[in-house]
Amino acid sequence: MNAIISAADLASESAGPRPPVLLDVRWQLGGPNLRPEYEAGHLPGAVFVDLDAELAGPPGTGGRHPLPDPEAFGAVMRRAGVSAGTPVVVYDGGLGWAAARAWWLLRWTGHQDVRVLDGGLAAWTGGLSTEVPAPAEGDFRPKPGGIGLLDADAAAALAREGLLLDARAAERYRGDVEPIDRIGGHIPGAVSAPTSENAAADGRFRPAAELAERFAGLGATEAPAVGVYCGSGVSGAHQVLALELAGVEASLYAGSWSEWSSDASRPVATGPDPQ
Known part of the structure; x- marks a missing residue:
């Protein structure tokens, strides 16, 4: 499976019978949390995930963004509606780094169907939503070791x-x-x-x-x-x-x-x- 997806293909899949779970992981290196930007407009149905707080552990001996505890990461993903058999698409503001971090973590913890929106939010030509979704809890259970x-x-x-x-x-x-x-x-x-x-x-x-x-x-x-x-x-x-x-x-x-x-x-x- 390709690790990236175009905006056009994402729009088509989102309207189909098996829409992917969408994760908004907008992030600014050294800057403030970007949840306000998410709340001002995001892909319909997307759940915000905070890179610093949820895709990394506390800074320390493991570096500035050590890996999160797998169980804590799994809980974040389940709250976002991620299940083992559900496709997932992650996006950020366009640089792709934060989205790739989420992609890597999901792949490392065993999820087989996760892609990055190529070009991020800037590539999206559809409408945006200000509604913060409350998805049904997913069943994803991390199994570290999926990639190196x-x-x-x-x-x-x-x-x-x-x-x-x-x-x-x-x-x-x-x-x-x-x-x-x-x-x-x-x-x-x-x-x-x-x-x-x-x-x-x-x-x-x-x-x-x-x-x-x-x-x-x-x-x-x-x-x-x-x-x-x-x-x-x-x-x-x-x-x-x-x-x-x-x-x-x-x-x-x-x-x-x-x-x-x-x-x-x-x-x-x-x-x-x-x-």
């Missing part, structure tokens, strides 16, 4: 033995700037692959053939295994999704640079060279 997850040690090993992609902006990878975390640079051996290059200016993913060419050029098709990290495990999920569109299976280091850099004992590389 790395911890810090596994990410370090993959950087040596396979391909570890750094999804942050190139200047953060090089260590030229570091606006958020303790120190700049990258995991030794990781290859720079900014998430911004996965999508066009309108937020839609580049065609699968273009993504496949991009990741092949980075060594993904030859590597025995592929992993991704970013700043805190959000934009990295977008990269995992882009790799799936390109036909490449990849694992996510969810703690990412925010976890790695918080431990002064871990090595840091700087500059354009992976090592």
Whole structure:
């Protein structure tokens, strides 16, 4: 099944006999909660999910956006009407990072039918609703392990033995700037692959053939295994999704640079060279 869906196809499915559960995960990095924007207008039937509070655990040793407790995540999904056999479509304001985080979490916890609205809310041409729905409780029970997850040690090993992609902006990878975390640079051996290059200016993913060419050029098709990290495990999920569109299976280091850099004992590389 394709991991993304167009606005036209979503409109058609929503009007059909088996409409998907819709999750609105609009989010602003470092900004306020976007529930007010959701309440001002959202896709009809969509339930708001807060990335910081519901798609992540409390910041700490696991990074700025550690994975949520699976049972707590499952309760959030059930309240949103998610069941094991129900299709789910997630969307955000258009960048795709937050939607990809929700997509990744659902896939990691075992849901088999979840897609991201390509281009997010900006791509939607239908009407919006201000009605906050109260869906019937779903039956989704998380079973972690549906797709690959790395911890810090596994990410370090993959950087040596396979391909570890750094999804942050190139200047953060090089260590030229570091606006958020303790120190700049990258995991030794990781290859720079900014998430911004996965999508066009309108937020839609580049065609699968273009993504496949991009990741092949980075060594993904030859590597025995592929992993991704970013700043805190959000934009990295977008990269995992882009790799799936390109036909490449990849694992996510969810703690990412925010976890790695918080431990002064871990090595840091700087500059354009992976090592």
